[in-house]
Amino acid sequence: MTKLGFQLYSARNYQPFSGVFRKLAAAGYGEVEGYGALYDDLDEAGLDRLASDLEAIGLSMPTGHFGLAMLENNPDRVLEIASRLKMDSVFCPFLLPDQRPDTAGGWKEFGARLEAAGKPFRDAGLVFGWHNHNFEFELLPDGTAPMRHIMAGGPTLAWEADIAWVIRGDADPYFWIELFKERITAVHVKDIAEEGENEDEDGWADVGYGTVDWKGLMKVLKSMPIKHYIVEHDNPNDIDRLVERSIASFQTF
Numbered sequence: 001m002t003k004l005g006f007q008l009y010s011a012r013n014y015q016p017f018s019g020v021f022r023k024l025a026a027a028g029y030g031e032v033e034g035y036g037a038l039y040d041d042l043d044e045a046g047l048d049r050l051a052s053d054l055e056a057i058g059l060s061m062p063t064g065h066f067g068l069a070m071l072e073n074n075p076d077r078v079l080e081i082a083s084r085l086k087m088d089s090v091f092c093p094f095l096l097p098d099q100r101p102d103t104a105g106g107w108k109e110f111g112a113r114l115e116a117a118g119k120p121f122r123d124a125g126l127v128f129g130w131h132n133h134n135f136e137f138e139l140l141p142d143g144t145a146p147m148r149h150i151m152a153g154g155p156t157l158a159w160e161a162d163i164a165w166v167i168r169g170d171a172d173p174y175f176w177i178e179l180f181k182e183r184i185t186a187v188h189v190k191d192i193a194e195e196g197e198n199e200d201e202d203g204w205a206d207v208g209y210g211t212v213d214w215k216g217l218m219k220v221l222k223s224m225p226i227k228h229y230i231v232e233h234d235n236p237n238d239i240d241r242l243v244e245r246s247i248a249s250f251q252t253f
Contacts, residue, residue, distance in 0.1 A: 002229055004230075004231060008033060010232050011239055012037070031063075063091065065131060068117065076120075078120075102141075112153040130150060131162060135169065136150060158186075161184050162187075163217060193205040208249025214250075231247070
C-alpha cells in the first residue's frame with residue numbers, strides 16, 4: 001500500500017511538531033513534507049534532532065518545500081537540509097502576487113528561472129519541481145493558462161500537483177493530469193468543502209469529506225509513477241479529526 005504523507009504546514013498551529021509526529025505515526029502515515037518556516041530556525045543540532053525524532057517514530061521526510069529566494073540564493077543550505085533529512089524531492093511552492101507575470105512570455109521566463117534554480121538539486125540527484133496553487137490556472141488575456149507556460153519554460157521541472165487548487169483555479173484536473181502525466185512525481189491530497197460550508201477553515205475539508213472526486217482521480221493517478229501522496233488542509237480547526245479521517249478516506253480510494 002502507498003505510504004501516505006502529511007504536509008506539516010497543515011499542523012503549523014498545533015505545536016510542538018513532536019506531538020503531531022506521534023499522531024501521524026499512530027494513524028498510519030509514513031511520511032511528512034517540510035515547508036519553509038520549519039527550517040528557518042534549525043541549526044545543525046536542530047536538524048539532527050528533527051531527523052532523529054522522525055526516524056525514532058517511524059516517519060521520513062522525502063519531500064520539502066523551499067521558497068524561491070532560498071533556492072536561488074542559498075542552494076547549499078537547501079542541499080544540506082535535504083541531505084540530512086534524506087529528501088528525494090525539492091519543490092518551490094509559491095510566487096507572491098506582486099511578482100506574478102501577466103503575459104504568456106513572462107510566465108515562460110519564470111519557468112526558465114525555475115529551471116535554472118533547480119540545476120544544483122538535479123545535479124545532486126534530487127527531483128526538482130513546482131507546486132501549484134490556483135493562480136497558475138486562471139486564464140491570461142490570451143486565453144492560456146500560466147501553468148502551460150511555466151512547464152514550457154522549465155522543460156525538466158517536475159510537478160507536485162495540488163489537485164484541489166487546480167479546481168479552485170476553475171480548471172479541469174483530469175485535463176491537466178493527462179497533459180503533464182509524465183512530470184507528476186507527487187500529489188497533494190486535499191478536499192474542498194461544499195459551497196458555504198467550513199468557512200472557518202477557508203472552505204477546505206478533510207479528505208473524503210468534500211467535493212473533490214478522489215475516487216475517480218486515484219483511478220487515473222495510480223497508473224502513473226507517482227512517488228508521494230501528501231495530505232494537506234490549509235487551515236484545519238481540529239488536527240486530530242483531519243489526521244484520522246483523511247487517512248481513513250485515502251485507504252478507500
